Amino acid sequence: MKALQHLKKINHHKKLVMEGCFKVGLYKQGFLHDLSKYMPSEFLVGCKYYQGDRSPNNAEREATGRSLAWLHHKGRNKHHYEYWIDYSTNAKEGMVGQKMPVKYVVEMFMDRVAASKNYRGDQYTDSDPLEYYEKGAARLGDMIHPDTAALLHHLLKMLAEKGEERTFEYIRRKVLGK
Numbered sequence: 252m253k254a255l256q257h258l259k260k261i262n263h264h265k266k267l268v269m270e271g272c273f274k275v276g277l278y279k280q281g282f283l284h285d286l287s288k289y290m291p292s293e294f295l296v297g298c299k300y301y302q303g304d305r306s307p308n309n310a311e312r313e314a315t316g317r318s319l320a321w322l323h324h325k326g327r328n329k330h331h332y333e334y335w336i337d338y339s340t341n342a343k344e345g346m347v348g349q350k351m352p353v354k355y356v357v358e359m360f361m362d363r364v365a366a367s368k369n370y371r372g373d374q375y376t377d378s379d380p381l382e383y384y385e386k387g388a389a390r391l392g393d394m395i396h397p398d399t400a401a402l403l404h405h406l407l408k409m410l411a412e413k414g415e416e417r418t419f420e421y422i423r424r425k426v427l428g429k
Contacts, residue, residue, distance in 0.1 A: 253298050253299070253301045254298040254301075256301055256303060257294070257297045257298045257301040257307070258294075260301070260303065260369060261285070261288045261289075261294075261297065263369055264285070264365050264366065264369045265284055265285055265288075267361075267364070267365035267368055267369065268281065268284045268285070268358070268361045268362055268365045269281035269282065269284060271361035271364060271365065271419065272284065272357075272358060272361055274419045274423070275357060275361075275419055275422045275423040275426075275427060275429070276423055276427060276429040277354060277357060277358060277361075277427070280330070280354065280355075280358045284328075284330070284358065284361075284362070285324075285328060285362075287323065287324055287327045287328060288324065290323070292319065292320060292323045293320045293323055293324055296308075296311055296318075296319065296320035297320060299311075300314070304370055305370060306366075307320070308320050308321040308324070329351075329352075329355045329358075330355045330358035330359045330361075330362055331359065331362075332348055332351060332359065332391075332394065332395040332396075332399060333394070335348055335349040335350075335351050335396070335399075336348055336349070336394055337349050344393065345393075346393075346394075347393045347394070347396070348391075348393060348394050348395040348396040348399065349396055350396040350398050350399055351396065351399045353402070353426060353427065354427065356399055356402050356403055356406075357406075357422055357426060357427065359403060360380075360403060360406045360407065360410075360422075363380045363383070363384065363403075363407070364380050364410065364415075366380075367379040367380045367383060377410050377411055377414055377415060378410075378411035380407050380410060380411075381404075381407040381408055381410065381411040384403070384404065384407050388400070388404070402426070406418060406422065406426075409421060
């Protein structure tokens with residue numbers, strides 16, 4: 252039963268991201284978003300730790316001390332800022348977030364909106380993705396590039412203040428220039 256519920260949850264999430272990406276002109280990214288979630292190393296873990304109201308990766312991390320599914324996922328999906336962490340050219344800085352291409356920042360935004368909708372259900376509001384981001388943003392430090400963080404925060408804030416239709420139009424015309 253958990254396998255079917257998990258499959259429905261990831262299919263719904265993928266559908267929401269695809270719809271958002273299509274609205275702003277990112278068709279290829281909409282189609283390809285999160286395909287790694289169907290691979291056994293992610294899907295089977297998701298089934299085992301499925302709860303329905305949060306990511307199974309968090310439950311795996313709590314149970315084992317790490318999430319192998321997440322490590323697999325972030326290494327294959329360019330819309331996660333963690334994919335872009337590398338050693339700085341300045342040896343004193345250690346590992347830092349690299350600037351993400353704008354199209355992946357937009358996909359990350361769509362991913363966060365879809366995750367909020369997927370987990371919040373009928374209680375979802377356009378301010379939910381911003382609130383979730385701001386709760387965790389203080390811990391990101393150098394792990395996300397300042398330009399990437401600024402664009403993501405700007406889009407999440409716009410969504411909270413002006414709604415989805417105006418934000419998606421802004422992304423399509425101004426951010427992506429389509």
